[in-house]
Amino acid sequence: MPIPPQAPAGALLSIFGAPGVSALRALVDTLIPPDDYPGGWDCGVGDYLERGFTAQLAPHVPLYLACLAALDAEARGHEDRSFAELGLPERTRLLQLLEKDGGAAEWPIAPVRFIRIAAEHAAEGFYADPANGGNKNEISWKMIGFEVVG
Amino acid sequence: MKHYDVVIVGAGAGGGIAAGVLANAGKSVLLLERGRPLSFEDVGRDHLRSMRFSRYGVNAGPDLDGVPRVFVEQDGATRIVGPLDGGYHNLAACVGSGTRVYGGQAWRFMPQDFRMASIYGTPAGSSLADWPITYDDLAPFYERVEWEVGVSADCARMSHLPEYHRQYPMEPLPMTRRANRFEQAAQGLNWRTTRVPLLINSKPYGGKPACIHCQHCVGYACPVDAKNGTQSTVIPRAIASGRCTLVTGAMTEKINVDASGRASGVTFHDRDGVRQEVGADVVVAAGGAIETARLLLNSASSREPLGLGNANGQVGRSLQGHYYAGCVGLFEDDIWDGVGPGACIGTCEFNHGNDGIIGGGLLADDFIATPISAWNGMLPPDLPRWGLEAKQWMRKNYRRVADIRGPVHEIPSPECRVTVDTGVRDRFGIPAAKLSGFAHEETVRTANFMDARAREWLLAAGAVDVWGGGHGRYLSGGQHQAGTCRMGDDPHTSVVDASCRVHGHDNVYLADGSVHVTNGGFNPVLTIMALAWRTAEGIAAAW
Ligand SMILES: Cc1cc2nc3c(=O)[nH]c(=O)nc-3n(C[C@H](O)[C@H](O)[C@H](O)COP(=O)(O)OP(=O)(O)OC[C@H]3O[C@@H](n4cnc5c(N)ncnc54)[C@H](O)[C@@H]3O)c2cc1C
Ligand code: SF4
Numbered sequence: 001m002p003i004p005p006q007a008p009a010g011a012l013l014s015i016f017g018a019p020g021v022s023a024l025r026a027l028v029d030t031l032i033p034p035d036d037y038p039g040g041w042d043c044g045v046g047d048y049l050e051r052g053f054t055a056q057l058a059p060h061v062p063l064y065l066a067c068l069a070a071l072d073a074e075a076r077g078h079e080d081r082s083f084a085e086l087g088l089p090e091r092t093r094l095l096q097l098l099e100k101d102g103g104a105a106e107w108p109i110a111p112v113r114f115i116r117i118a119a120e121h122a123a124e125g126f127y128a129d130p131a132n133g134g135n136k137n138e139i140s141w142k143m144i145g146f147e148v149v150g
Numbered sequence: 151m152k153h154y155d156v157v158i159v160g161a162g163a164g165g166g167i168a169a170g171v172l173a174n175a176g177k178s179v180l181l182l183e184r185g186r187p188l189s190f191e192d193v194g195r196d197h198l199r200s201m202r203f204s205r206y207g208v209n210a211g212p213d214l215d216g217v218p219r220v221f222v223e224q225d226g227a228t229r230i231v232g233p234l235d236g237g238y239h240n241l242a243a244c245v246g247s248g249t250r251v252y253g254g255q256a257w258r259f260m261p262q263d264f265r266m267a268s269i270y271g272t273p274a275g276s277s278l279a280d281w282p283i284t285y286d287d288l289a290p291f292y293e294r295v296e297w298e299v300g301v302s303a304d305c306a307r308m309s310h311l312p313e314y315h316r317q318y319p320m321e322p323l324p325m326t327r328r329a330n331r332f333e334q335a336a337q338g339l340n341w342r343t344t345r346v347p348l349l350i351n352s353k354p355y356g357g358k359p360a361c362i363h364c365q366h367c368v369g370y371a372c373p374v375d376a377k378n379g380t381q382s383t384v385i386p387r388a389i390a391s392g393r394c395t396l397v398t399g400a401m402t403e404k405i406n407v408d409a410s411g412r413a414s415g416v417t418f419h420d421r422d423g424v425r426q427e428v429g430a431d432v433v434v435a436a437g438g439a440i441e442t443a444r445l446l447l448n449s450a451s452s453r454e455p456l457g458l459g460n461a462n463g464q465v466g467r468s469l470q471g472h473y474y475a476g477c478v479g480l481f482e483d484d485i486w487d488g489v490g491p492g493a494c495i496g497t498c499e500f501n502h503g504n505d506g507i508i509g510g511g512l513l514a515d516d517f518i519a520t521p522i523s524a525w526n527g528m529l530p531p532d533l534p535r536w537g538l539e540a541k542q543w544m545r546k547n548y549r550r551v552a553d554i555r556g557p558v559h560e561i562p563s564p565e566c567r568v569t570v571d572t573g574v575r576d577r578f579g580i581p582a583a584k585l586s587g588f589a590h591e592e593t594v595r596t597a598n599f600m601d602a603r604a605r606e607w608l609l610a611a612g613a614v615d616v617w618g619g620g621h622g623r624y625l626s627g628g629q630h631q632a633g634t635c636r637m638g639d640d641p642h643t644s645v646v647d648a649s650c651r652v653h654g655h656d657n658v659y660l661a662d663g664s665v666h667v668t669n670g671g672f673n674p675v676l677t678i679m680a681l682a683w684r685t686a687e688g689i690a691a692a693w
Contacts, residue, residue, distance in 0.1 A: 031536040037545070056198075056206040092537060119536040124205070127521040127544075128197040144548035146521050147488055150364030150373045 012050045015061060016068065022084035023068040024049070030091040031115075031122040037143050040122050048125025048134030057121065066107070067114045073105035074098060153429035154180040154395075156689070157416050158436060159402045159445065161185075162247025163675050164662035164682035165436030166380025167295070170387055171686035172434075173394035180428060181388070182400040182418055185211040185244035187381065193251060193371035197520045201242060201251045201629070202369030208233055209370070210251045211243030216577030219440075222586035224623075230574055230582075239471070239585060239627035241438050245398060246381030248629060249675065253368035253493060253517050254349035254377055256301045257672035258292045258680075260310055261285035262502045263509075263559065266668050270508045276590045277468045277564040278508075281667045282639050282648035285312065291680035291687075296347075299679065300356050300378040303347030310344070310498035320352045322494075323361060327487040328515055328552050329494035335611035341499040346514050349378040349675075350491065356383060367491035368517035380679075403580050404449040405433050405458055405658060413658045419578045432689055436662040436682065439469060440627060443568040443634035443664060444583040446645075446652075459635070459652040464645050466568035469585070470633040470669050471626040473593055475511060475600030476555025478528050479613030484549040492517040496556070500603050501671045508592050509559035511600045511671035513607065516553050524548060530617050552611075553618070554604040557630065559671035561592040566625055568634050588623045597621040630674050632663035650685040661685050 012021050025041045028049070032040030040046075053061050068083075074094060075083040083091065097103075098111035107114065125134030127141075135141065141148070156172050158165045161183035169181045186192075188210060199207030207214065218230050221237030231237045242248045262269055264281040272278045289312070295301075297319050304322050305314035322345040325333070336343045350367075351360045361376040375382055388394035399421030406414045406427070415429035435442045443466040447457035457465050496514030504510045519528060525544060528551050534540050566587035574582040601619030608616045638644025641653035650665050652658040661682040663674055670677065 032541055033538050035538060035542065037541075095536075116535065119540075122536070123525050124198060124522060127525050129195055129520075131194075131196060132198055140544075141521060143545050144521060145484070145488070146365070146548065148365050150362045150366075150490075 010050055011054050012046065015053055016065065019072070019082065020065070020068050023072055023082065024064070026084040026086070026091060027068070027071065027118060028122050030088065030095055031119050032126050033088055037139065040126050043126055043139045044130070044134035044136035045122050045125035047136070048132055049121065051133040052121070060117070063108060063114065063117070070103070070105040070107045070111070074103050077104055151415070151427055151429050153415070154178045155430065156180070156432045156434060157182065157428060157430040158434045158661070159416065160247070160436040160438065160441070160662065161245050161380070161385060161396060162242070162436060162438060162662065163249050163380055163678045165434070166246065166249070166385045167679050167682040168434050168436060168661040168686040169394050170384030171683055172690055173388040173391045175690035177393065177690065179388065179394040180430070181385070181394055181396045182402050182416070183245055183396065183398045184401040185247070186398050187245040188250055188371065190371045190373060195366055195370060197522045200369035203520065203523045203526065204234055204240070206234070208240060208242070210247070218574050218576060218582050220571045220574050220582055220584040222584065224588055237585065239440060239625070239631060241440070241629050241631060245385065245396070246379040247438065249379030250381050251369055251371060252379065252675065253491060255493060255673040256296070256303065256347040256349045256676045257512065257670070258311060259285070259670035259672055259677050260498070260501055261312065263668060263670040266509060269502070273508065273561060273590065273592050275563060276592065277562045279636070279638065279643065279667050282637050288677070288680050288684065291683040292676060294683050295676060295679040299349055299380070299383050300351060301347050301349055302352035304345050307344045309342050310501060318347070320355055323348060323350065323352045323491070324489070326489045326492070326494050328485050331485055331611045332495050332515055332554070332607065335607060336497055339606065339610050341497050343495050343497050346493045346496050348491065348493065351376040351378065358382065361491070363490040365488065365490050365518045365520070401578055401580070402437070402445060403578065405435065405445065407449070407451050407453070407458065407655070409453060411453055411655050413655060423578070431693070432657045432659065434659045434661050434689070436660065438662055439631040439634045439664040440568050440583050440585070442660060442662055444570055446635065447570045448581055458658065459645050459655060461654065462642050464636070464643065466634050467564045467566070468562040468633045468636055469566040469568055469587070469625070469627050469631065470560040470562045471628045471630040472557035472560060472669060473589065473597040473621055473626055474555050475558050475597045475619065475621070476513065476553055476604040477601055477608055477616050477618040478551055478553045479608030479611065480530070480547060480615040481550045481552065481612055482614055485552050486549045488518070488549070490518050497607070500600060501559070504599060507596055507599050508561055509596060509671055511558040511596065512556040513554050513600065513604055514556055516555050521548065524551070528553065530615065552608070554607050556600065557671060557673055558593060558597045558600055560626060560669055561590040561596070562633055562668060563587060563590040585625060585627065587625055589626050591623065593626070594621050594623055630669065632666035632669040632674055635660050635664040636667045637665045638667065649688045650681065659685055659689060
């Protein structure tokens, strides 16, 4: 399922622009894809990043800007579509290929490292406590069986 | 200038105990703490900023800015580090310090732990030594702490120790599903097990309620105050005596001494940044192993230009903590029932008597890991970190993984050191601690040996896959830091004597982990507390 172009308000849009946000969302939903539980974006990873990029993740913004552009360039090189226009299987294959071969576009760091960093940030938005902005309604905790008392 | 009978630097584990004992012995006490008192809400439940997972912050101090340290890499390169960097070896900085957020494992060291050099010899390149006191000297004080601070445990299960004179004040916390499985497996292996002793109320005790088994024990504050740290027991009791003044936000710069070596008091920077001096008959430093060494080194005088108590270059040496050995096991069913605090069953079968190994360590099941901590530290090494497989693995297995781990008795090295760097200073202009060295190779060998025992236990309990373990050589200090101002009878190889008084200084004592000669194969806090109790009673009795 390709990611529909969308225009969220707020910090993400002003940092990345609409195409950038689509690419980011596509990336997040590739790192944590939907199955019978929603994907990372709908579980709040986007909200986590929205808040994080103006706070603790701010130093990573230039890296994301450059790497999302590179991701789009890679996608166009392979499929003549933007990264967000690809379906989940194609996006997944592309990331796996980039991890192995390093890609053809201009990357500020090896794609495998960027993917690792982004996967960690996505996991933070998905598995950490909701007060950090992500993990909407404790959805990941329900999924894995982390029940909080007290 | 204000004058007190005693000034104590640091309101953590050891300093809190010393304050309680000395105030109750009738002394006027000033307790100086650089951090703040932290309420439950202050500590919070942030999974990315806890003392267990300090990705973007710490919830029990210190502040991130203005408190630099210098870390020396193995190749000799240096870098300036802050509390979020592993090289910082952060413990905590608040009223209670680590005890505000610890797991509260309350182990006594074993008699052998005090006599390591006699039992094993001193390996080349190490500073392994016997303590100047024995287990029997400390046993009455272990008991005092178990009753006064409050420990839940069962002495009948402590078969690795000499007989207790008195049962613990509270029964152990309930067995978890995981612990039952591990207990059975241990029986199959013919290993004796113990219940993990915890500074946690299993019933109402000391005016505080029982544990409600939440999932945020280690690294967090207790929602019902069932966890017993110094901030909720001995420090409030000291203040209630009317003889103890706690001043927070007070960073002590130096201990002041006269020409004869007698301490006259301390200089500190108060919450408003004002430099103050107070007088005292006795000074007790209890800033934790790294900060106490720093304080002594920064208290140089014309009599001891290398630092207070450092005429023989011993202050700051033999920094040690604990390598944590262990493995993670994957089970076919939900072995984890989510019942906090988690740490429940252990074995001391391998603390000593291991063929060809110096010492050993404890193994126990661990506290509940938050989901992000599990994701970060408990996934199989070959699992992709993203994609459907990663998500579905967590979904299927978060409740099916369990780890067995434990602290390894380190073989101290004199090259593991705290020095100070006058070129790097904190926000008050005080020279920063500089940390260097890496653990003795015997420590690595012991850790690898203990990994294998953890693996054995997990497999016996039915794990279908086991991973983890494997240790390089690195500096060990962190939350279990100890050893920088060790006890001993000989001033050439130690910093304090058997009463924890600094050699050559009649009225300067240390009451924290810094005095440990070796750090046991056990989490250290009960020993720190027991020793601080003994030291403080000794001070009170002598004057
Ligand atoms: C998350 C966590 C879990 C833990 N779990 C366990 C466990 O289960 N079992 C166990 O045995 N141990 C555990 N520990 C370790 C335990 O907390 C420490 O071993 C213990 O607190 C060390 O005691 P101490 O007196 O040496 O130093 P601390 O308790 O650190 O006390 C030192 C205090 O001095 C203050 N200070 C330092 N320098 C100055 C200065 N110059 N002026 C003023 N104040 C100063 C510091 O801010 C600090 O508050 C845990 C620690 C943490 C953080
Ligand atoms: S597990 Fe028990 S003692 Fe620990 S924080 Fe939760 S309620 Fe408190």
